Amino acid sequence: MFTEIFSQYNWDEVKAGIYSKTARDVETALTATRRTLDDFAALISPAAAPYLEDMARLSHQLTLQRFGNTMQLYIPMYLSNECQNICTYCGFSLNNKIARKTLSTGEILQEINAIKAMGFDHLLLVTGEAQQVVGLDYFRKALSLVRPHFSNISMEVQPLDESAYRELIPLGLYGVLVYQETYHQEDYKLHHPKGRKSNFRYRLETPDRLGKAGVHKMGLGVLIGLEDWRTDSFFTALHLQYLEKTYWQTKYSISFPRLRPFSGGLAPKVEMNNRELVQLICAYRLLNQEIELSISTREEEAFRNHLVKLGVTAMSAGSKTNPGGYVVDRQSLEQFEISDERSAAEIAAMLQQQGYEAVWKDWDSSLT
Amino acid sequence: MQPLIIAGRQFQSRLFTGTGKFSSALLMEEALLASGSELVTVALKRVDMQHKTDDILTHLHHPHLHLLPNTSGVRTAKEAVYAAQLAREALETNWIKLEIHPDPRYLLPDPIETLLATEELARLGFVVLPYIHADPVLCKRLENAGTAAVMPLGSPIGSNKGLKTFDFLEIIIQQSKVPVIVDAGIGAPSHAAQAMEMGADAVLVNTAIAVAKDPVKMGLAFKLAVEAGRQAYESGLAAVSRQAMASSPLTAFLDEL
Numbered sequence: 001m002f003t004e005i006f007s008q009y010n011w012d013e014v015k016a017g018i019y020s021k022t023a024r025d026v027e028t029a030l031t032a033t034r035r036t037l038d039d040f041a042a043l044i045s046p047a048a049a050p051y052l053e054d055m056a057r058l059s060h061q062l063t064l065q066r067f068g069n070t071m072q073l074y075i076p077m078y079l080s081n082e083c084q085n086i087c088t089y090c091g092f093s094l095n096n097k098i099a100r101k102t103l104s105t106g107e108i109l110q111e112i113n114a115i116k117a118m119g120f121d122h123l124l125l126v127t128g129e130a131q132q133v134v135g136l137d138y139f140r141k142a143l144s145l146v147r148p149h150f151s152n153i154s155m156e157v158q159p160l161d162e163s164a165y166r167e168l169i170p171l172g173l174y175g176v177l178v179y180q181e182t183y184h185q186e187d188y189k190l191h192h193p194k195g196r197k198s199n200f201r202y203r204l205e206t207p208d209r210l211g212k213a214g215v216h217k218m219g220l221g222v223l224i225g226l227e228d229w230r231t232d233s234f235f236t237a238l239h240l241q242y243l244e245k246t247y248w249q250t251k252y253s254i255s256f257p258r259l260r261p262f263s264g265g266l267a268p269k270v271e272m273n274n275r276e277l278v279q280l281i282c283a284y285r286l287l288n289q290e291i292e293l294s295i296s297t298r299e300e301e302a303f304r305n306h307l308v309k310l311g312v313t314a315m316s317a318g319s320k321t322n323p324g325g326y327v328v329d330r331q332s333l334e335q336f337e338i339s340d341e342r343s344a345a346e347i348a349a350m351l352q353q354q355g356y357e358a359v360w361k362d363w364d365s366s367l368t
Numbered sequence: 369m370q371p372l373i374i375a376g377r378q379f380q381s382r383l384f385t386g387t388g389k390f391s392s393a394l395l396m397e398e399a400l401l402a403s404g405s406e407l408v409t410v411a412l413k414r415v416d417m418q419h420k421t422d423d424i425l426t427h428l429h430h431p432h433l434h435l436l437p438n439t440s441g442v443r444t445a446k447e448a449v450y451a452a453q454l455a456r457e458a459l460e461t462n463w464i465k466l467e468i469h470p471d472p473r474y475l476l477p478d479p480i481e482t483l484l485a486t487e488e489l490a491r492l493g494f495v496v497l498p499y500i501h502a503d504p505v506l507c508k509r510l511e512n513a514g515t516a517a518v519m520p521l522g523s524p525i526g527s528n529k530g531l532k533t534f535d536f537l538e539i540i541i542q543q544s545k546v547p548v549i550v551d552a553g554i555g556a557p558s559h560a561a562q563a564m565e566m567g568a569d570a571v572l573v574n575t576a577i578a579v580a581k582d583p584v585k586m587g588l589a590f591k592l593a594v595e596a597g598r599q600a601y602e603s604g605l606a607a608v609s610r611q612a613m614a615s616s617p618l619t620a621f622l623d624e625l
Binding site: 064065066067068069070121151244248249250251290352355356357359361362363364366367 | 447450471
């Protein structure tokens with residue numbers, strides 16, 4: 001289990017290690033043919049900032065070789081914003097006293113039609129955590145509804161037990177995204193004071209349960225802004241490296257959600273600017289040529305256009321972050337504000353203009 | 369140049385190609401036409417088999433282009449057999465490029481599942497072209513299982529590293545009763561020519577063409593390299609010899625006796 005490895009690391013020591021990296025360490029990391037976690041630490045350190053152009057060039061080259069001139073497109077479908085957790089940064093937090101909504105069968109079908117009309121074939125199902133309303137029964141039903149219409153289905157919902165994952169995978173579940181939010185245990189407690197999510201360890205062990213259940217893909221990441229992003233990213237990479245060695249048949253992706261404003265929300269404790277996000281994306285690519293790197297519509301239009309060539313391999317487009325947001329109930333409570341509001345067709349055109357092909361289908365439901 | 373025959377079908381071109389990683393389906397089509405390739409592999413997971421309007425498939429509608437669906441994405445023999453059956457139905461071909469790489473990182477083939485799937489698919493009447501490690505014994509086992517050809521790798525898929533498995537490819541070519549197609553890792557026309565010179569029956573190239581600055585020109589470059597390599601093989605390469613020795617210290621005594 002990853003918890004055994006995690007317990008051997010100390011947050012403050014890791015952080016001090018990253019901040020003491022020198023230009024020489026960065027140069028060693030840049031010229032290495034196979035990069036280690038220690039190289040990754042150098043590449044995400046402040047010392048690497050002057051080398052950003054070199055990192056970007058390498059990242060572009062490595063990504064092109066592995067993924068070609070393509071970008072995968074996906075879209076989230078929010079099924080429910082009910083949630084029993086209090087999370088200081090999230091619009092769905094229990095203490096946010098706004099009417100809640102969970103899509104019914106008929107409403108899910110309406111949303112499916114709207115999403116299909118945009119051209120999507122890869123779907124991400126999202127919910128808050130409300131075990132009674134949106135539990136295993138609900139997920140079974142939702143998967144049976146969406147499966148006939150989408151080749152590739154992933155979920156970003158509360159962490160589940162291994163047996164639940166084992167049951168859902170044959171029903172068409174390809175991937176599961178579960179972000180640790182932060183690997184800083186004390187801060188994790190502060191940001192998740194109430195609800196099942198306050199159990200740091202259960203969340204930390206989720207990727208192990210997913211791996212044992214044999215999921216095809218899992219997505220990792222932290223919520224950037226809660227804590228020092230460099231240290232959190234180091235732990236994410238440590239987690240990734242363990243998972244890749246242990247569950248070697250699973251594919252992995254990394255996301256980079258930066259804290260976005262919502263009604264009554266929290267301001268980031270640690271800001272990350274655009275240069276730093278580019279640095280982080282490139283550092284992941286230099287560490288791991290094969291990893292999928294995903295960027296959502298949280299990021300702004302112009303910035304996303306440039307990220308296309310810097311190592312990102314998957315993008316969402318035309319997203320709504322509220323249940324029923326596409327047709328059923330456009331005004332329901334959203335999780336966070338979207339920055340890039342362009343339609344899927346506009347994103348595909350932007351990609352084409354840059355010489356990239358939008359990939360709508362890269363899986364077949366017969367394979368799940 | 370002798371034509372290549374696999375399962376009774378004759379090919380003038382010994383360059384097989386892939387369809388991934390191109391910046392557009394149109395550019396893919398132009399590059400494949402320039403390459404002269406007659407056998408083009410398509411990942412099942414990338415095409416919409418229900419609709420005949422699929423972007424990739426519509427750009428492959430040329431009388432000389434034969435489709436070779438591949439099973440990329442499957443992790444076991446059972447999944448591969450199922451995928452092959454779907455492909456046969458949807459794309460109306462019993463040819464299948466068997467790819468079982470349960471490791472999504474380096475996409476290296478699983479020899480055990482590949483052998484099991486080949487046995488089953490051959491029994492079901494498929495023309496099986498399995499992607500495998502450059503393992504001479506596995507090749508012989510696949511022959512016994514009824515494979516139509518073998519497709520050993522030169523180096524990991526997409527790595528462009530060339531023929532890292534050279535010595536094993538030589539053994540495979542020497543021993544094989546079925547066509548040997550070097551698949552994966554061919555990053556430059558010179559690699560392709562090298563494989564053909566050593567007697568490979570064909571090569572399969574995708575990444576090196578798709579991500580080139582000018583994929584159409586690169587398609588042509590590979591066409592020429594494959595033809596040059598094959599012509600050289602057929603004409604009999606001159607042996608590489610060391611410099612002649614001026615005297616024969618060990619055997620000169622024979623003249624004196």
